[in-house]
Amino acid sequence: MNINNISNLPSYTLDQLLAFAAVAESGSYTLGAKNLRKDRTTVREHIDNLQISLDLTLFEKDGNKLILTPIGQKILRGASSVLFYTSSLEIFAQNLAINSSNKLEYTIAFSKLLPTTMSIEINQAVHKEFPSVVINWLTKNKKESLQAIKNESCDLAIIPHNNEIFRLIPPAGLDICYLGKINGAFYANHDSPLAKLNQVSFHDLMNETRYVLSSIVEEGLGERASYSLKQVQLSSLEHILAFLETDGWSYLPQHYINSKKSPHIVKLNLSFLNQPWCIDHSLFFKKSISEPILELIKKTIKESYNIID
Structure with a gap:
C-alpha cells in the first residue's frame, strides 16, 4: 500500500471512537467514562471533538439518557469495525512477538442450559487426539465469561442470548461463532x-x-x-x-x-x-494464532451442539 495514495486521512482518534462506542452502549457520559476508567469530562470532550471532526450530530437527549441519532447508528457500525480491526492488529503483533507454546490446559465457560453429555463428548474427542490435554469446565454468566476470556483465565465461552438483534461484531479482541x-x-x-x-x-x-x-x-x-x-x-x-x-x-x-x-x-x-x-447460543474465543488443540475444541463444540436433542 502506498501511503501517498491515501487521501482524507481521518482527523479523529481511537480514543474518540472508544468514547463514542462506550457512551452509545451505556447511554450516559458518566457510565461510559466508568466503563473506560476515564473521567467524564475527558469522555465528553472526545465525543464533542469527534462530532466536530465529522461535522455530524451523533447523539440526542431523551430525558436523562443519550440515544444515537439515525446517523449516529450508522457511524457506530463503522466505528465498531475500526475498533475491532485495530484490536486484531494489536493481537496479531503480539503473536508475532512470542513463540508458540505447548499449551496443555484449556478452560471453557459454559451455560447451565447445555447438556452434560456435550462436555463429555468434547473431552473424549480432544483426549483421543491429545491425551495429555486437560479441559476445565466452568459455569459463568455472559459478563463473567467475556471478562475471563479477555484476562486469559478462560479460552472459550458458550453463551446464551435472547432473540434481540445480536451483535455480529464481538467485543474487541474476541471472535464469535453462532452455534444455533x-x-x-x-x-x-x-x-x-x-x-x-x-x-x-x-x-x-x-x-x-x-x-x-x-x-x-x-x-x-x-x-x-x-x-x-x-x-x-x-x-x-x-x-x-x-x-x-x-x-x-x-x-x-x-x-x-x-x-x-x-x-x-x-x-x-x-x-x-x-x-x-428456543434459546440461542454463541461461542466466544480470543483472536489468536491458530492452535491445533484449540481448533479441535472449537470444531467439536460445533458438532456436539448440532446433535443436541
Whole structure:
C-alpha cells in the first residue's frame, strides 16, 4: 500500500471512537467514562471533538439518557469495525512477538442450559487426539465469561442470548461463532391444575408460580416467559425439577427433561405458541494464532451442539 495514495486521512482518534462506542452502549457520559476508567469530562470532550471532526450530530437527549441519532447508528457500525480491526492488529503483533507454546490446559465457560453429555463428548474427542490435554469446565454468566476470556483465565465461552438483534461484531479482541438454538418448552407436574387443561393461556400461567434458573435472569433472559405474578429463582435445573414436583411451572430445555425421563413432569400445551421457543447460543474465543488443540475444541463444540436433542 502506498501511503501517498491515501487521501482524507481521518482527523479523529481511537480514543474518540472508544468514547463514542462506550457512551452509545451505556447511554450516559458518566457510565461510559466508568466503563473506560476515564473521567467524564475527558469522555465528553472526545465525543464533542469527534462530532466536530465529522461535522455530524451523533447523539440526542431523551430525558436523562443519550440515544444515537439515525446517523449516529450508522457511524457506530463503522466505528465498531475500526475498533475491532485495530484490536486484531494489536493481537496479531503480539503473536508475532512470542513463540508458540505447548499449551496443555484449556478452560471453557459454559451455560447451565447445555447438556452434560456435550462436555463429555468434547473431552473424549480432544483426549483421543491429545491425551495429555486437560479441559476445565466452568459455569459463568455472559459478563463473567467475556471478562475471563479477555484476562486469559478462560479460552472459550458458550453463551446464551435472547432473540434481540445480536451483535455480529464481538467485543474487541474476541471472535464469535453462532452455534444455533436449543428447543425449550413449558413444563409442570402432571397433577398441576395447568396439566389438566387442554390448552394453557397467558392468564393460566399468571396464577401459578414460575421457577426460573438464576443464571437465565443474570443473562437478561428472565423476561422471556415471565407470565407469572410470582417468580422464584433457583440455582440449578435439578432444583427446578424438584420444585415442579410440588407446584408451579417452568420453561426448560427439552433435552434436559428428555434425559431425566421423569414420569411426573409433563409438557404443557400452550394456546399462544405455534412453534417451540428456543434459546440461542454463541461461542466466544480470543483472536489468536491458530492452535491445533484449540481448533479441535472449537470444531467439536460445533458438532456436539448440532446433535443436541
